[in-house]
Amino acid sequence: MIQKLKRRLTFLMAALTSLVLGGALIVTWNLSQKQFETSAEALFDSNFSSMCDRLSDTATVTDVWLSEQELGTGCLLFLQDNGSALHYTGSLSSESPRSELESLALEGAELFLDRSNLDQNGAVIQQEAHYNLGGSGGDFYHCAAALLPRGTQGEYLLLVMMQEQGFLTRHMLWSALQYIGLWLAGSALLTLISYWLVGKALAPTAQALRQQKEFIAAASHELRSPLAVVKTSLQALDETQPPERQQQLLRNAQSETDRMARLTDDLLLLANGDLGNLPTHLEAVAPDNLCIELYDQFYLLARQASHGLTLTLPDTAVPAIQADGGRLKQLLAILLNNAMEHTPAGTGIELVLCGDGAKAPITFLVVDHGHGIPNEDKAHIFDRFYRADTSRTSKRNFGLGLSVARELARLHHATLTVEDTPGGGATFRLQFNSERK
Known part of the structure; x- marks a missing residue:
């Protein structure tokens, strides 16, 4: 399910980011194309103006010079001197015949330029016109025509410069292909990034689902054993059994029922903790009084299990902490029970309270001197x-005690850690925040 969700989210994220990238590239390509067209038009106008200035200042024009200008500007040039066309072979090729283009260019110039428009000295007034035309070969041109005066008797020189517009289409297609390639590469990169980001985002969910499955499987496994004992005991319970046997079967069923009740209580506490619905009643709790109560409660239990229980309190008064007294006692009881169950008989167990001074953190220590806990x-x-050591785990233990303890510690915004006891054993440290009200 996670993999399917991951693929869908990756596709959605990649599609959205690719659309945004595509939109940005389209806008950029459009601006780039417009800028190219503007630059090409400006260059064309600049070349045309330079040529007009040159022709206005010179009396003769050679074929070599015209050929150089065509090659330099990439434009076809046509000249007419007082109505007589100046023919030359030209240096540029075209789809339509050159003679046809010359006729079209000069005819177009006649439409926009007025040779009869003279100044007071009888000289033709310089004029300029721009127009477009197409040839029979499918080629399309932008034309610039200028009427240049040549003396004061109405003489003139007509210049027509033609720029084939196919280069704009070729540039547009080539740049479009470049931008499409850039979009494809960017989309591929965005897909990889989306896959990685979605994986990172779903990692906690995947872990939670995996833990949930493991949790359900483990809970089902733990419940199967006591249910089987209860079922077997009830099936074997009939009037043919001796009273002693009947009582034993009932005790077995009662014991396993109690185990299931403890398991369901622990499961409920952990589930409510995961949901943030674990009820608490915070109040001022005196840590030293709490330790004394726990000591009185566990002293005889420890003796029955052949353990010596000692209590160590600070010499000075310990400030109260904001806590749920019942939950905190439950947490420390779990640590004490854990110490008694996982240490050999005859070893001592210590309950230590640390917290001298108003700014020192309140710390509860449950210290045993058993075999300790391997680093792994x-x-x-x-x-x-x-279960760290299944060979020394009693039938009462489900492997939930320390999980419940850490959940209760988290509920109190405290930290619960374990470390080695000097000389052997394990020390569980429950430390509250040093900033106390």
């Missing part, structure tokens, strides 16, 4: 249904 297990002992 320290990173997992707070995982749900994790």
Whole structure:
């Protein structure tokens, strides 16, 4: 399901970003094309003006000079001196015959330029016109025509410069292909980036789903055993059994029912913690009084399990903390039970409270002197249904105790960690924030 969602989100994200990229490239291409056309038009006008200035200042024009100008500007040139066309072979080729283009160009100039328009001295007034025309070969041209005066008797020189417009279309197609290639490459890169980002975004969800599946599978496995015992005990319970056997079967069913009740309580607490719905009642709690109550509660239990339990309190008064007294006692009880269950008989267990001074953090320590916890297990002992040493785990233990403890610590904005006890064993450290009201 996650992979399918990942593919869909990647496609959606890549499509949206590619559309944005495509829109930006279209705008950029359009601006670039317009700028190219403007630059080409400006260059054409500049070349035409320079040629007009040159022809206005010179009395003779040679074929060599005209050929050089055609090659230099990339434009066809046609001249007419007082109505007589100046023919020369030209240096540029064209789709339509050159003679045809010359006739069209001069005819077009006649439409826009007035040779009879003279000044007071009888000289032709210099005029300029721009127009477009097409040849029979499918070629299309932009033309600039100028009527240049040659003396004061109405003489003139007609210049027509023609620029074939196919280069604009070729440039447009070539740049469009470049921008399409850029869009394809950008879209591919955006797809890879989208795949990576979606993977990063869905990683916590994938992990949560994986943990949920593992959690459900482990819970189902843990519930199967006590249910099987209850079912077997009830099936075997009939009047033919001796009273002692009947009582034993009932005790077995009751014991397994209690185990299932503890398991469901732990599962409920963890589920509510995941949802942020774990109820708490925060109030001022005296840490030293809480430790004394726990000591009184666990002293006899520790003796019955052949453990010596000691309590160490600070010499000075410890400030109160804001906590849920019942939940905090439950947390420390889990740590004490864990110490008794996972350490050999005859070893001591210590409950230590640290917190001298108004600014010192309140810290609860549960110290045992057993075999300790291997380094490779320290990173997992707070995982749900994790058992570091199954050979020393009692039937009562589901591997949820330390998970519940860490959830309760998180509920109090405290940190719960484990470290090695000097000389052997494990020390669980519950530390509250040093900033206390």
